[in-house]
Amino acid sequence: MSQDxxxxxxxxxxxxxxxxxxVPLTRDRIVDAAFTVLDREGLDGLSMRQVAAELxxxxxALYAHVSAKDELLELMYHRLFDGFELPxxxxxxxxxQIRDYARAGRARLLEHRDMARISMAHAPFTADLxxxxxxxxxIFRTAGLPDRISAVAGDVLSTYLDGFAxxxxxxxxxxxxxxxxxxxxxxRQRAExxxxxAALPTDRFPHLVALSGRMxxxxxxxxxxxxxxxxVRGLASYLDDTGPGRSRDGS
Amino acid sequence: MSQDxxxxxxxxxxxxxxxxxxVPLTRDRIVDAAFTVLDREGLDGLSMRQVAAELxxxxxALYAHVSAKDELLELMYHRLFDGFELPxxxxxxxxxQIRDYARAGRARLLEHRDMARISMAHAPFTADLxxxxxxxxxIFRTAGLPDRISAVAGDVLSTYLDGFAxxxxxxxxxxxxxxxxxxxxxxRQRAExxxxxAALPTDRFPHLVALSGRMxxxxxxxxxxxxxxxxVRGLASYLDDTGPGRSRDGS
DNA sequence: CCAGTTTGATGAACGGCGTTCACCATACCT
DNA sequence: AGGTATGGTGAACGCCGTTCATCAAACTGG
Numbered sequence: 001m002s003q004d005x006x007x008x009x010x011x012x013x014x015x016x017x018x019x020x021x022x023v024p025l026t027r028d029r030i031v032d033a034a035f036t037v038l039d040r041e042g043l044d045g046l047s048m049r050q051v052a053a054e055l056x057x058x059x060x061a062l063y064a065h066v067s068a069k070d071e072l073l074e075l076m077y078h079r080l081f082d083g084f085e086l087p088x089x090x091x092x093x094x095x096x097q098i099r100d101y102a103r104a105g106r107a108r109l110l111e112h113r114d115m116a117r118i119s120m121a122h123a124p125f126t127a128d129l130x131x132x133x134x135x136x137x138x139i140f141r142t143a144g145l146p147d148r149i150s151a152v153a154g155d156v157l158s159t160y161l162d163g164f165a166x167x168x169x170x171x172x173x174x175x176x177x178x179x180x181x182x183x184x185x186x187x188r189q190r191a192e193x194x195x196x197x198a199a200l201p202t203d204r205f206p207h208l209v210a211l212s213g214r215m216x217x218x219x220x221x222x223x224x225x226x227x228x229x230x231x232v233r234g235l236a237s238y239l240d241d242t243g244p245g246r247s248r249d250g251s
Numbered sequence: 252m253s254q255d256x257x258x259x260x261x262x263x264x265x266x267x268x269x270x271x272x273x274v275p276l277t278r279d280r281i282v283d284a285a286f287t288v289l290d291r292e293g294l295d296g297l298s299m300r301q302v303a304a305e306l307x308x309x310x311x312a313l314y315a316h317v318s319a320k321d322e323l324l325e326l327m328y329h330r331l332f333d334g335f336e337l338p339x340x341x342x343x344x345x346x347x348q349i350r351d352y353a354r355a356g357r358a359r360l361l362e363h364r365d366m367a368r369i370s371m372a373h374a375p376f377t378a379d380l381x382x383x384x385x386x387x388x389x390i391f392r393t394a395g396l397p398d399r400i401s402a403v404a405g406d407v408l409s410t411y412l413d414g415f416a417x418x419x420x421x422x423x424x425x426x427x428x429x430x431x432x433x434x435x436x437x438x439r440q441r442a443e444x445x446x447x448x449a450a451l452p453t454d455r456f457p458h459l460v461a462l463s464g465r466m467x468x469x470x471x472x473x474x475x476x477x478x479x480x481x482x483v484r485g486l487a488s489y490l491d492d493t494g495p496g497r498s499r500d501g502s
Numbered sequence: 503c504c505a506g507t508t509t510g511a512t513g514a515a516c517g518g519c520g521t522t523c524a525c526c527a528t529a530c531c532t
Numbered sequence: 533a534g535g536t537a538t539g540g541t542g543a544a545c546g547c548c549g550t551t552c553a554t555c556a557a558a559c560t561g562g
Contacts, residue, residue: 024539049519057541061539064539068521069521164406167374226403227404232485233488234488276511298549300548310550311513
């Protein structure tokens with residue numbers, strides 16, 4: 001685009017336009033920078049000033065593109081759903097479709113630090129998110145779930161998603177505090193927790209001791225799948241609610 | 252305790268000890284004041300300075316009893332469980348016990364404004380909360396749930412609790428913003444939302460339109476119960492896992 | 503009864519925050 | 533070439549969490 005530009009001769013330096021070829025500020029660039037800061041500092045360290053610094057720009061410049069920090073957080077929240085497509089409802093495989101939705105959602109939430117906290121703070125009822133909700137409801141309803149169940153199923157699922165990812169975030173934070181990185185200290189931490197739980201007085205905490213292994217497993221994946229399965233099974237139980245005929249059912 | 256004290260005569264006013272019979276500051280008094288501020292201002296308006304003002308005390312005085320705001324929030328979180336007793340596990344009625352637990356938990360979360368947000372921020376793994384967790388696990392395990400399920404059941408349940416209460420809080424906030432109070436405007440707001448959903452273009456949002464009535468019901472109680480039921484059913488499905496008619500699922 | 507110590511509140515200060523606003527440099531239009 | 537819109541600047545306001553030197557009252561031992 002631009003020809004090779006020689007560095008400006010010293011004597012014309014003062015006349016040179018300082019902000020010549022600066023990349024213009026846009027909402028997208030701001031959101032990108034916000035994610036950079038978020039991943040580096042966490043949500044508590046995400047300030048308008050830090051974002052501005054990341055862009056080497058004055059704080060007040062941000063407010064030309066973003067009305068307030070709340071709006072910035074909302075834009076970040078919307079990134080969660082960018083290019084997040086649900087499949088056309090297939091009544092034969094609705095359970096797998098739900099599972100895939102949940103797994104993809106969890107993956108997205110874990111992509112950025114503290115993302116679950118941001119997600120929690122925003123109700124998914126803004127206009128441009130309604131299509132996603134519609135697609136989710138489509139899967140439930142065409143699967144044959146009663147309407148009264150479909151109307152809450154999304155809530156149950158998404159609170160589980162957010163809540164689980166939030167807990168994972170707490171773990172990740174605790175890991176970050178201890179200087180070391182890599183999977184080594186992760187394993188060590190889980191082992192420590194497991195040892196702590198296992199060492200509880202057996203008479204007062206028999207069940208915690210018994211489950212200590214499962215509560216502090218090396219990876220959270222299996223726990224996530226199990227919790228997800230509980231919900232899917234609960235939903236599925238409403239299919240044959242009125243016998244094998246699978247009738248749609250009112251209140 | 253104290254005899255009737257006459258008001259000090261004016262001329263001795265200057266000699267009078269100003270801080271004589273002042274109630275001493277305690278952690279409990281601070282937490283109480285924090286809840287007062289919380290209910291009045293919401294979590295975003297809950298600042299150390301406001302709490303101090305509520306007690307007509309200098310901000311720095313708080314730090315003699317509470318190491319930081321984080322600790323204060325933790326103390327508030329612990330109030331959630333004060334006198335919160337779970338029954339001895341009864342395998343015959345484990346489902347009702349779980350339901351009661353969830354209902355009581357929701358009620359507690361709704362007692363104070365933004366309480367769900369505070370609850371979300373704290374993992375229930377601090378030492379003094381382990382007994383509660385133990386009691387919950389006791390119910391699951393003595394009911395006969397497999398260990399791998401019991402180990403996540405608490406998570407599923409409590410994320411649903413917190414998440415649902417959080418959403419209710421968002422509604423309550425929106426209601427607070429509109430000046431009016433009482434149940435009148437509540438109804439009106441729900442009606443508005445329902446109308447909005449019902450008025451969506453039917454071709455693009457058939458399911459949302461169809462469920463508009465159920466998504467914006469006058470009270471959230473029924474929705475809560477339904478979501479709770481999904482989870483309870485999901486859990487129950489693991490009881491007769493190896494029984495007749497159901498597909499068994501190992502791993 | 504007094505001196506000394508401990509206790510616990512005070513108020514000023516520091517640095518950081520979100521947000522606003524008067525100003526100003528550049529880029530475009532006529 | 534001059535005028536104007538666009539969009540960034542920097543200082544300021546008021547609030548925040550937290551710290552610290554100061555100080556008054558309350559207990560203590562002699």
